Amino acid sequence: MAGIQLSGLVSGLDTASIIDQLMSIERTPRTKITLDQSATTKRQSLLQDISTKLTALKTANDDLKSSLTWLDTQSVESGDSTKLTITRTGGAPPGGYDVSITQLATAERATYDWQDLAADGPLQILNKDGTPRASIDLKAGATVDDAVAAINASTDTNVYAVNVNGDLVLAAKSTGDGSGFSVTGAGAETERVAGLNAKLTINGATVERQTNTITDALPGVTLTLKGKTSGTNTIGVTVGTPGPDKDAITQKAQSFITAYNALVTATRADLDEKRVPGATTSTDIQRGTLFGDSGLSSMLTSFRSAISAPIAGLTGLTSLADLGISTGAANTGTTVNQDAVDGKLTLDTAKLSAALDSNPLGVRKLLGGLSGTDGFSQAFSAVIAPLQGTGGILDSRITAATKDLSDIKDRLDTFDARMDTKQAMYQKQFTALETALQKSQTVGTSLASYISSMSA
The missing domain is CATH 1.20.1330 (f41 fragment of flagellin, N-terminal domain)
Known part of the structure; x- marks a missing residue:
């Protein structure tokens, strides 16, 4: 102040x-x-x-x-999820299906005898038909690890590169018989494994696709192939009838x-x-x-x-108690259920499930x-x-x-x-x-x- x-x-x-x-x-x-x-x-x-x-x-x-x-x-179920998984993507025809898997889709793979480069030069990756896909510039003295790093860093090659005991191994990122490629500037090719399509039958009908994830063989269902069936064995696939999602x-x-x-x-x-x-x-x-x-x-x-x-206006199921939703009993023997007294709710899931099944x-x-x-x-x-x-x-x-x-x-x-x-x-x-x-x-x-x- x-x-x-x-x-x-x-x-x-x-x-x-x-x-x-x-x-x-x-x-x-x-x-x-x-x-x-x-x-x-x-x-x-x-x-x-x-x-x-x-x-x-x-x-x-x-x-x-x-x-x-x-x-x-x-509901959709596979009889053997180790070889085939099934996912519902939309409305699907209910019923049972027998699936046999004779071939899984694989990616094309090639191995090259890599020699360190004597001079600057490109490594060319070509499509299956010989048209250019990608060009990787490498410097003189580039090692197989240099080539692997450069190929994997590129977004255009559509192949994976690895060093296997000093050899350059390339594998297509896609599968099927359309996954082929060729390479120049990587050394002599010592091995090539062609890409294969997935082959299966559904209730006797033949299906062939370039990938192991098949979305168009059964309407509303995606099949993911994981292994082949043997001989005449089949995998049972079951598609349930449409209904409310109980869960x-x-x-x-x-x-x-x-x-x-x-x-x-x-x-x-x-x-x-x-x-x-x-x-x-x-x-x-x-x-x-x-x-x-x-x-x-x-x-x-x-x-x-x-x-x-x-x-008002309903018959049969008319109140939440009919679905298993209530405050429960206020007394259980000699014990007062305070939650029930306070008006808190409980859910009898079995009763709700039964109601959903029957009505x-x-x-x-x-x-x-x-x-x-x-x-x-x-x-x-x-x-x-x-x-x-x-x-x-x-x-x-x-x-x-x-x-x-x-x-x-x-x-x-x-x-x-x-x-x-x-x-x-x-x-x-x-x-x-x-x-x-x-x-x-x-x-x-x-x-x-x-x-x-x-x-x-």
Whole structure:
């Protein structure tokens, strides 16, 4: 603070300490404001956490009715995955197929007796028909390792190069009888192994391809050849009938349950945490911020009702419990199942799987995945809608808390400015007091000196 501060030099008083004590008393109301700030910040944070979990629940609920969740799939199996693997890439004709593999596709390979170059020169790689493919410039004295490095560094050669006991060995990057190549400038060719096509039969029909990965022999299926069959042996391939992807649907149901339970856990913890009576610290004032909150209690109640309610207009499978989704038993013998009491969900995967096997369309209708039929997902969306998202109840409460924090900050700024003014006033008053006392002492000293001189 600018200005003269004599700090009791004349009066002998510790004016700085006195001012500090006076200001401490003046600032007492600030503690209440900062406690309000802590409580409001905590309330905002808890509401934001619940809002985030509610958004995750909405996403999981929407996935239950998503058309992507209900895309048909088919099982595909190979009788011997060591020789043949099979992958579904689209809709495939259901049924069984007998596959025999008589030849695997191989890449052309050539070996050259490498001699270190006597002069600069190119190593030319040609296509099977003799047309140029790539030219590798090499310097005089280039070794087989130099050639290997240069060939492998080029993106145009379409061959792999290796040093085998001082010989240059090249192998085509592609397979089949079209993978041939020739080389000039690499020394004498000492061996060549021609590339071969893959050959197999499917239910007696001959198939020949240049690669071991065959995508067009069976519609919607990719065959990967790994080994040859012997004699008249065949490998059985089975393509199942189209149907819902049970694993995907189960995963979506579990994701919904996980998101739901996370929201219930967080909300229930906030509702059950009790306040600290007469709290005087920031930590204590933040406890129980949402204790018994009626809005959040109502949210959990509405969710629990929606979970257990049957879906109007459906027959057979009408509620989530029919799919194995429930809170479970509240009591198991003499033990209370607290998760069930709190309303958390569990999934009986065996029951859901059985329902998908016996009535897949009914499961789809119930969960809301059939266009034109409202199921659970649509009903639950109607419950979530007023709460979640911009303008929803939680968003409005978070916005209100944000405004409260802004107002509290303004109050603190105003209070602190007033305290600065008050402290300056006290310092000015005590400085004036010290100045007056100093003047009084000066006058007294002068008067005493005058009286003394008159007496003399």
